[in-house]
Amino acid sequence: MKSIVTADGYHVPVLLRESVDGMNITPESVCIDVTFGGGGHSREILSRLGNNGHLYGFDQDMDAIDNLPEDAKFTFVRSNFRYLKNFMRYYDEDSADAILADLGVSSHHFDDSNRGFSFRFEESLLDMRMNSKHSKTAAKILNEYQEERLADVLYLYGEIKQSRRIAASIVNRRKTKSFKTVSDLLEVLEPFTGKAKEKKILAQAFQALRIEVNEEMEALKEMLTQALDILKPKGRLVVITYHSLEDRLVKNFFKTGNFEGKADKDFYGNLNTPFKLVNNKVIIPSEEELVINPRSRSAKLRIAEKL
Template sequence: MPVVAGTYHVPVLLKESVDGLAIRPGGVYVDVTFGGGGHSREILSRLDDNGRLFSFDQDADAERNIVDAGKKFTFVRSNFRYLENWMRYYGVEQIDGLLADLGVSSHHLDDESRGFSFRFEAPLDMRMNKRSGKTAADILNNYDEARLADVIYMYGELRQSRRIAAAIVKARSNAPLITTGDLLKTAEPYVGRGREKKDMARLFQALRIEVNHEMDALREMLSAAARLLRPGGRLSVITYHSIEDRIVKNMIKSGNAEGCVEQDFFGRRLTPFRPVDGRLIVPTDEEQTVNPRSRSAKLRVAEKI
């Protein structure tokens, strides 16, 4: 029976994503998104005393969920973009599988103090790592109008990105945007009627991605995974929106985030991966009912060639 994490975060596609790793009991695995520890616990339950699991998370809050599994388990408090550096540090040359549950955790969305959700009045922070980097307020109050519009359009896919950016620049000329309420008041006139919640979620998503450099980190992590996975090793990635899913899909198809397929002299694709089963896995109706966060989830599994 799969082990489910506590209230910090309910793991999505738990059995399917870990099954996708085709775990060897004595193998070396990486969970690059530890969070509540649900996926890590399930992986550990399938390892013997010779197996090893390295779990990454840059958020100090996640450390409360660290599991006691002796030498089998190592928690790495770092952004997963540094995956290769840390594996080198621990003397690991190859891994047997890597799991990633991308996006924002339910813990972050439910934390009223960190500004990830428009549901709560909070400072516009949105940093996964509270120790460093620009906050959402820094971006909103300092990016020029064109750059703001690009962020909102690229990462939020909002057609009103230019109008929203112009409204933000106008509003901050009177007073800086400090709280989620300030942003909601400024952007509300420009979101679609009947789509307020969906469009606001996309606006907050865009800022969160920019604050945490999520797409750059994802590209770097996937490239490192392609180098670290042994032949036959598995990549199991859960995505929640089209931007990150496109990057994962392209990496599996072509070996790069842009999807540029290269071919050898005989016309064969040069890619380090082969899709497993050739199908996209989505949550069951039952899981979507129990865990609403899972409704947009997609799981892609690939094998290193």
């Protein structure tokens, strides 16, 4: 989870100074914030741009429109960041100086009882869509996926050890009653949680479904690949991650240029990689930030410069 809720119903940007500093912005820079959200990072970026600079902000969630800044240097793109290259071509931008991605889900989504992202709201519909126009919901997955595929989703994206048993219980339950609300899923998960690990397992299950609904891993891979194509030499790619799955992808891509982390070396044993790591050691929130924003504890910041 990326942040705490503020008075305006959105969130406090995580690692704001560290991430925007890492973009190495000049007044003339062309920048892209592929996860606009509440606009906190974008506003900081805009404050560093001159009249000849420009910022493109991507977000697939309709709620983000309420946060748009009134600034001639800003263009909002209501789209998933997996279509980054297409939209930059549409706006006649063939390259960029810096790209920022603040991954994960904001507190705005977890605290919206109508979206189904949190297990706290038992009467919420099992939705979990970032883009309400898409047809795939968490309920659709639970009601229609085959047992083996359900087990894979829970294991790969939630790292749940009892994934196969839980998948079997889901399939057995839907024979008599389909999944509709959060409480329906909680009933099935209850025998597998126990008091000590209840919140952890629920969080893992909800994370797995959310990732599958929004195709987060596939979209992340596509965005990173396209970001490499778009960035100018010495351009910066700045990514904030929140769970091990996405962080592993980003780490491997920054180090080797591929998602498996396979090192490709030249004749002399030098690593062939499209990036230079700006921070060899991952950057985490300061103790001061954690006091203000304790939910950012899992955040990790990685910065790479295109060679």
